[in-house]
Amino acid sequence: MSSREQILAAIKRNQPEQQELPVLDSFRHTEAGDPAAFRKVVETLGGQVYEITSYTEIQPLVAEHYTDVTRVVSIRPEYFPGAITGWQEGDGRQLEQVDLAIIPGQLGVAENGAIWITEQEIEVRVLPFITQHLAIVLPRTEILPTMHDAYARIWSPSAGFGVFIAGPSKTADIEQSLVLGAHGAKSLTVFLIG
Amino acid sequence: MKVGLFIPCYIDQFYPNVGIATLSLLEKLGCEVVYPQGQTCCGQPMANSGFEHLTHGCNELFVKNFQDYDYIVAPSGSCVLHIKDHLHVDGKEDAATHIRQRIYELSEFLTDVLKVNNLRAKFPHKVGIHQSCHGQRGLHLSQMTELVAAPFSKPEQLLHMVEGLELVELKRKDECCGFGGTFCVFEEAVSVKMGKDRIDDHVNNGAEYITGNDVSCLMHLEGILRRQNSNVKVLHIAEILNHE
Amino acid sequence: MNEHQHKEHSLLAADFNRNEPRVNWHDETLWWVRQKRDRMAWTLPEWEALREAASCIKHNVLGNLHDYLVEFERNAQQNGAVVHWAANAEEHNRIVLQLLREQGVKRMVKSKSMLTEECHLNPFLAENGIEVIDTDLGERIVQLAKEPPSHIVLPCIHKKKEEIGELFHEHLGTPAGNADPQFLTAAARQHLRKEFIQSRVAITGVNFAVAETGEMVVCTNEGNADMGAHLADVHIACMGIEKIIPKRHHLGVFLRLLARSATGQPITTYSSHFRKPKAGQQLHIVLVDNGRSRQLDRDDFRNSLKCIRCGACMNTCPVYRRSGGHSYHNAIAGPIGAILAPNLDMKEYADLPFASTLCGSCSNVCPVKIDIHQQLYKWRQVIVQEGHSKPAKAASMHAMNMVLSRPGLYKAAGGAGRWVMRAMPAVVNNKLNPWYKQREMPEAPKQSFADWYKKNRSK
Numbered sequence: 001m002s003s004r005e006q007i008l009a010a011i012k013r014n015q016p017e018q019q020e021l022p023v024l025d026s027f028r029h030t031e032a033g034d035p036a037a038f039r040k041v042v043e044t045l046g047g048q049v050y051e052i053t054s055y056t057e058i059q060p061l062v063a064e065h066y067t068d069v070t071r072v073v074s075i076r077p078e079y080f081p082g083a084i085t086g087w088q089e090g091d092g093r094q095l096e097q098v099d100l101a102i103i104p105g106q107l108g109v110a111e112n113g114a115i116w117i118t119e120q121e122i123e124v125r126v127l128p129f130i131t132q133h134l135a136i137v138l139p140r141t142e143i144l145p146t147m148h149d150a151y152a153r154i155w156s157p158s159a160g161f162g163v164f165i166a167g168p169s170k171t172a173d174i175e176q177s178l179v180l181g182a183h184g185a186k187s188l189t190v191f192l193i194g
Numbered sequence: 195m196k197v198g199l200f201i202p203c204y205i206d207q208f209y210p211n212v213g214i215a216t217l218s219l220l221e222k223l224g225c226e227v228v229y230p231q232g233q234t235c236c237g238q239p240m241a242n243s244g245f246e247h248l249t250h251g252c253n254e255l256f257v258k259n260f261q262d263y264d265y266i267v268a269p270s271g272s273c274v275l276h277i278k279d280h281l282h283v284d285g286k287e288d289a290a291t292h293i294r295q296r297i298y299e300l301s302e303f304l305t306d307v308l309k310v311n312n313l314r315a316k317f318p319h320k321v322g323i324h325q326s327c328h329g330q331r332g333l334h335l336s337q338m339t340e341l342v343a344a345p346f347s348k349p350e351q352l353l354h355m356v357e358g359l360e361l362v363e364l365k366r367k368d369e370c371c372g373f374g375g376t377f378c379v380f381e382e383a384v385s386v387k388m389g390k391d392r393i394d395d396h397v398n399n400g401a402e403y404i405t406g407n408d409v410s411c412l413m414h415l416e417g418i419l420r421r422q423n424s425n426v427k428v429l430h431i432a433e434i435l436n437h438e
Numbered sequence: 439m440n441e442h443q444h445k446e447h448s449l450l451a452a453d454f455n456r457n458e459p460r461v462n463w464h465d466e467t468l469w470w471v472r473q474k475r476d477r478m479a480w481t482l483p484e485w486e487a488l489r490e491a492a493s494c495i496k497h498n499v500l501g502n503l504h505d506y507l508v509e510f511e512r513n514a515q516q517n518g519a520v521v522h523w524a525a526n527a528e529e530h531n532r533i534v535l536q537l538l539r540e541q542g543v544k545r546m547v548k549s550k551s552m553l554t555e556e557c558h559l560n561p562f563l564a565e566n567g568i569e570v571i572d573t574d575l576g577e578r579i580v581q582l583a584k585e586p587p588s589h590i591v592l593p594c595i596h597k598k599k600e601e602i603g604e605l606f607h608e609h610l611g612t613p614a615g616n617a618d619p620q621f622l623t624a625a626a627r628q629h630l631r632k633e634f635i636q637s638r639v640a641i642t643g644v645n646f647a648v649a650e651t652g653e654m655v656v657c658t659n660e661g662n663a664d665m666g667a668h669l670a671d672v673h674i675a676c677m678g679i680e681k682i683i684p685k686r687h688h689l690g691v692f693l694r695l696l697a698r699s700a701t702g703q704p705i706t707t708y709s710s711h712f713r714k715p716k717a718g719q720q721l722h723i724v725l726v727d728n729g730r731s732r733q734l735d736r737d738d739f740r741n742s743l744k745c746i747r748c749g750a751c752m753n754t755c756p757v758y759r760r761s762g763g764h765s766y767h768n769a770i771a772g773p774i775g776a777i778l779a780p781n782l783d784m785k786e787y788a789d790l791p792f793a794s795t796l797c798g799s800c801s802n803v804c805p806v807k808i809d810i811h812q813q814l815y816k817w818r819q820v821i822v823q824e825g826h827s828k829p830a831k832a833a834s835m836h837a838m839n840m841v842l843s844r845p846g847l848y849k850a851a852g853g854a855g856r857w858v859m860r861a862m863p864a865v866v867n868n869k870l871n872p873w874y875k876q877r878e879m880p881e882a883p884k885q886s887f888a889d890w891y892k893k894n895r896s897k
Contacts, residue, residue, distance in 0.1 A: 004523035007679065007727045011504045014735035018501030021684065022494040024691065027484060041704060091718075092669050093635055111482075111694075112704030125716050126668035129661045129708075147690040147705075155687050157651050160517070160714030164693070166705045169661040173576035173592065175599045176467055177619035182575060183627060183634070184661025184708065203842065206887040208880040213887035217895075229891050232845035240842075242796065242815065244822030245835040251843020331798035339476065340754065340802030342485035366469070370756045374795025380831075381793060382872040383452035387461060387760045388795075389877075417877030 024148060033110035033143035035192060041113035045167025046180045047188035051140070055079055058137070058191055062100065065189070066133060069099040075121060076104065079137060092126035101131035101185075105138040105165075107153060108190075111146045114166040115190070118159035125161050129169075134185035136165070140194035197225045198263030200297070202273040203235040205409050212409055215432040216269040216300055222436070223308055227267075230259040238276035242375040246280065253283050253290070261289035265307065266297040269432050271329025271407045274299045278333070299333055300432055301407055305348045311355070317437045318358030322401030323349055324392065324415065325368040326408035335407060339368050349407055349431055356434060362399040369395075373414040389418045397426055404428045444767040444786075447793040451761035464596060465759040471592070472753040474702025475803065481704075482694070492691050493807035496744035499682055500734065506649040506682045507725065513652025517714045519721040527557035530726045534559060534641070534674060537722055538568055541672055543639050547630075549656070549663035550574040551643025552590050552747055553676050553726055555769040556782075559641075570641075571633045573662035575626050582609045588763025590770055591700045591749035596762050630662070640666030644677035645746070646692055647723075650685045653713035654723070657696060657706040664710050672720045675712065679725050680743040692746060695805035700748040733781045738816045742777045744806040751800035751810055757793055766790060773800035777813040780821065788826035791817035849888070 001009075039049040050061055055078045062069065062080070073095070074083035079102045087095060095101075103122050105115035115136050119125055128134050144150050154162070169184030180186060197220060201213040213229075220227045236256065237249030256277065260266045268274050277297050281290045304310045325347075329335040336347035353359055372378070372388025379385075393415055396404050404419075404426060406412050412428040419426055444450070455461055479485045499506060511521045524530035530553075538546065548554065548570050560570045560581075572581045576593035580586065582605045587593030594602070603617035612625045642663045646655040654675050656663045667673040683692065689709075697703040715721035734740050752758045752772030763771035768779045768787060773794060779787035791814045800810040821827060841851050873879065885893075 002523070003525040003529060003727075006525055007523055007725075007731060008504055008507065010727070010731035011507070011679070011734060014731055015503050016501050016734075016737075016740065019494065019497045021498045022491045024491060024687070027488070027491070027690070045703075045707075091671075096631075096635060109705075114705050114709070119716075126665065129664040129668065147694050148687070151687040151690040155685075157653060157686065157711065157713055160716065162711040162713075163664070164705065164709040165707065166709075167707050169659065169707055171575045171623055171660050172701070173574070173579065173594055174602055174619035174622055175597075176470065176592075176595075177599075179620050179623040181627065182623060182660035182662070183573065183630060183665050201887045203848070208883065210883050210885060210887040210890050214890060217891075229888075229895065231888065231892075231896075234845055234848045235842040237842070240835050240839055242818070243831065243835055244792075244818030244820075244827060245832075245839070246819050247823070248835060248839040251839060255843060255845065327795065327797035327799075331802065338799075338802050340799055342479050342483070368799075370795050370797035370799070372756065372795060374797075376831075377792070377795050379872040381448045381451060381757070382875060383448070383455040384757055384760050385795075386876040387455055387458070388756050391462075391465070391760075413880055414877065417873070417879065420878035421876060 027146065027148040028152060029145040029149055031145065033108065033145045033149070035140050035143050038108050038110040038113060038143050039192070041111070042167060042190055045113050046170065047113065047167045047190060049190045049192055051192045053193070055193070058102065062135070066100060069133065071098050072100045072102065073098050073127065073131065074102045088123050092124055092130065095124065095127055095130045098131045100133045100135060101127050102135040102137065103128060105136040106142065107150060108138050108143040109147055109150050109164070110143050112166055114164035116150060116154060116162060116164055118162040120159045128163070128165060129184040131185055133187045134168070135189040135191060137191045137193060140192050195225060196264050197227045198260045198266045199227050199229040200233065200260065200266050200268035200273070201229065202268060202270045204413065205269065208413065209409050209430070212269050212430040212432055215430065215436040219432055219436040220267065222314070223304070223310060228263070233259045236273040236276045237280070238273060239375055241276065241280060253281055256281060257283050257286050257289050257293060260293050264296065265303065266293060267300055267303045268297070269300045269407070269430055270409060271299040271326050271333050271335060272410055275328040275332035299329055299335065299407055301349045301352055302333060302335055305351055310352070313352070313355040313435055315355065315435050315437055316357040317434050319402045320360045320362055320400050321353065321403045321405050321434065322362045322364060322396035322399065323353070324371060324404050324406035324411055326406050326411045327370050329407045330368055352431070352435055359434070362396065362401045364395045364399055366395055371411045371415055373411045378414055385414070386418065389414050393418055393426070397424070401426060405431050405434055407431050446789040447761065447765050447767070448789065450765035450767065451793070454762040454765055455760065461760050464762060467595060468753045468759045471701060475699055475750055475753065478698040478702045478704065488691060488695055489805055489807050492695055492805055493744060495683060495688050495691060496806050499680070499684065500740055500743060503679065503682065503734065506684060507679060509649040510647055510652055510682055513650070514723055517652045519652070519715065519723050522722060522724045524724055524726045524728070526728050530557045530676065530724055530728070531559050531562040533724050534676070535563060535566055535568070537672065537674055538563070538639060541639055543568065545569045545571065545637070546639040546641065547571050547573050547633050547637040547666040548641040549643065549658060549666055550577055551641065551676055552770060553643060553678050554641065555587065556728065557726070571630070571637070573630050573633065573666055574658070575623065575660060578626060578630065579605060586764070586769065588771060589749060589752055590747050596764070634665045634669050637666065638670055639672045639674065640670035641674045641676060642667055644675050644681050645696070646683050646689060647677055647681045648686050648689070649682055651713060653711050655689060656710050656712065657708065659707045661708055664708055667712065668716065670719070672722065673712070673715065674722045674724065676724045676726065679727055679730050696746055696748055699750040699803065699805040729781050739777065739781065739813055741808050742774070742813060744808055745774055746806055748805055750803040750805065754799045754803045756797065756799070757795065761793070766793070773810045773814065774808070777810055777817060780817050784821060784824060785826050788821045791821060
């Protein structure tokens with residue numbers, strides 16, 4: 001008998017009587033998520049939020065707030081005219097020297113500042129992690145109150161990879177001192193548009 | 195209302211004043227209290243050490259001693275919890291069930307059964323409450339800081355009725371003191387460290403007395419306080435509630 | 439006396455307590471994490487309902503584990519993953535080694551996986567000439583120190599920054615004496631970026647595996663799982679079979695609870711959902727039993743399989759905080775480790791369920807409501823029944839029972855002296871008496887309560 005058969009047989013023999021799944025409807029919300037609450041959490045997590053009405057505001061804001069950014073990848077040309085082209089070619093390692101990646105987010109979660117991103121938009125999975133700095137463009141109208149509401153929206157996966165990103169990469173492994181920029185992006189900027 | 199008084203073994207042997215205070219307090223509040231002779235122990239020291247199978251003798255004795263009372267009251271949350279959770283006797287399950295449902299730790303008996311709302315007691319001192327874990331997390335004598343739930347405290351409710359008594363706020367409201375039954379000898383180092391830390395919290399917040407609902411925890415804290423030659427004293431809550 | 443490979447918890451804890459200021463520091467650091475957890479929990483009025491929901495979902499999983507695993511496997515295969523089954527740690531390690539040999543790699547990156555710690559994968563691969571680079575900062579630190587993690591979420595919580603500065607100076611060439619966390623983290627980032635870029639294989643753990651979609655969710659703050667997995671040609675995900683949850687939307691419940699319970703954050707920085715391998719990549723999933731199906735059969739202990747490895751029970755445990763993770767001599771320390779370990783090796787871990795005062799704080803913080811302290815109590819019974827208690831302890835318990843079940847004897851013993859103390863091993867007023875070492879004995883009153891009662895109340 002293979003290990004698979006062995007394990008499954010043991011489980012079948014030993015598993016307790018099955019119990020119904022709980023109903024989770026009471027955790028859902030009907031109202032939209034609060035952008036102010038979302039903003040507050042993202043800032044607590046060490047990110048910055050800029051409310052913009054047009055993509056054209058992004059480039060000046062980047063120039064103003066990042067001093068060390070020269071190589072910019074922009075998923076959509078309108079975010080950042082003149083960004084690097086051809087960055088998609090390769091296994092991801094070509095992105096090692098990227099300073100800033102500007103990517104679209106599908107939805108944000110007000111309770112924890114998380115933003116849902118999938119492979120469909122970013123094309124190269126490692127992009128939001130390997131870049132030194134990350135910026136996410138998120139429509140104001142796409143903020144939901146909680147994770148339950150978020151999963152109600154994305155209950156059926158459409159991409160091979162998706163990730164909630166909440167704030168910049170961080171660690172507190174050394175004496176619980178919070179340090180931003182562990183292995184992923186050292187900073188996170190959210191452009192709330194609309 | 196006939197109350198059977200259960201005085202756990204170490205209180206009987208080392209802290210008779212706690213038994214006396216409990217008895218007189220209950221009598222003052224109008225209860226008919228009987229102390230069944232020949233009682234010993236709830237069996238917890240063995241059970242918590244993994245020897246629950248040895249506790250039949252204790253269980254039979256307990257049922258024999260306490261089956262005929264309307265309520266059983268004891269000045270120890272830990273022993274009461276043990277009875278509530280583990281008292282079973284073959285052939286006498288009805289009597290055991292009666293006891294499990296009718297046994298109360300002293301302060302919950304005062305607040306929930308007697309519904310006491312004033313006491314003739316005076317104790318003009320600064321007092322810190324040590325929330326014993328079994329009383330708190332087991333019997334729910336007070337709300338637990340881990341839970342997102344409305345706070346309450348039965349011992350505090352009673353101590354507020356004592357004239358002149360001032361309760362001190364602790365930094366850690368419900369941290370374990372490290373007694374833990376045989377843990378106090380088998381894990382001596384951690385046990386004592388936990389006890390010292392608990393004491394520091396009370397002392398740093400100005401307590402002159404440390405009180406609680408479990409003599410076992412207090413015995414442990416007292417042992418450390420005396421070794422430190424501290425002026426801080428421990429008293430069981432019955433001794434304060436009975437103090438005029 | 440049992441022959442153990444390790445000193446027992448009580449002795450290791452006593453060693454840890456030789457340096458009291460350090461114990462205070464360890465205790466305060468973890469208590470601060472517990473307080474962060476409390477503050478986060480209080481931001482959600484529905485917190486207790488969420489815990490209940492999570493516990494119920496996990497209960498449903500235990501009752502349907504067979505079907506969910508089969509469903510997960512089918513969906514994962516459809517997604518293009520290769521699914522492997524390992525009955526035990528040894529088989530898990532062999533599978534991983536085989537995959538690495540197929541790739542011909544000698545060095546590779548791994549993000550945090552308590553399962554691979556449980557299976558002792560690193561030393562096994564090292565014996566076979568393959569170096570594993572742990573990429574979680576805390577894990578990398580303990581790896582450089584040649585120590586196991588002391589906490590499942592905060593692997594180097596026992597280490598002072600000065601010691602970490604030393605280690606980095608020695609291994610990464612940072613300037614001697616620099617112990618600034620910001621600086622050291624930046625140095626680790628540079629060092630590990632090189633490893634990520636070079637590595638062709640990445641191992642990750644798994645926080646949740648969704649039966650419905652065949653995907654796996656991995657949560658990190660650092661981004662190390664993603665850096666490893668997305669840059670590698672081969673991603674190997676190792677998971678215990680209990681990590682399954684039924685549907686994707688159940689993640690809403692667990693992701694709300696996990697980070698809040700673990701570190702007091704609203705969510706981890708990255709919650710990555712791996713469903714299909716990226717173009718040209720291989721994705722291997724290793725499903726590991728290693729005693730879990732046996733634990734599933736134990737009525738009293740199966741709930742331990744609900745654990746989502748948040749570590750909240752460690753942060754709140756007054757014993758863990760004052761004895762350090764290494765005193766548990768097991769991959770998983772603290773209260774949860776103490777109820778999981780005896781299932782793996784009852785004799786070896788017979789001391790762990792006793793390393794607790796049964797205060798119950800662990801059960802109250804557990805996001806999936808495992809009755810941890812009750813299981814500790816029950817393991818004690820099992821361990822004694824199976825004959826793994828020390829003879830001296832058993833003798834004292836029998837003596838105690840002899841006295842306590844016989845009122846006449848009890849009275850005589852009490853009259854003769856202080857039987858409670860005497861029933862415990864080696865109890866006299868000297869340094870060998872563990873009570874007396876740092877505590878005074880209770881003062882002996884003139885009469886017992888029973889004597890007083892007889893004189894003052896008996897009719």
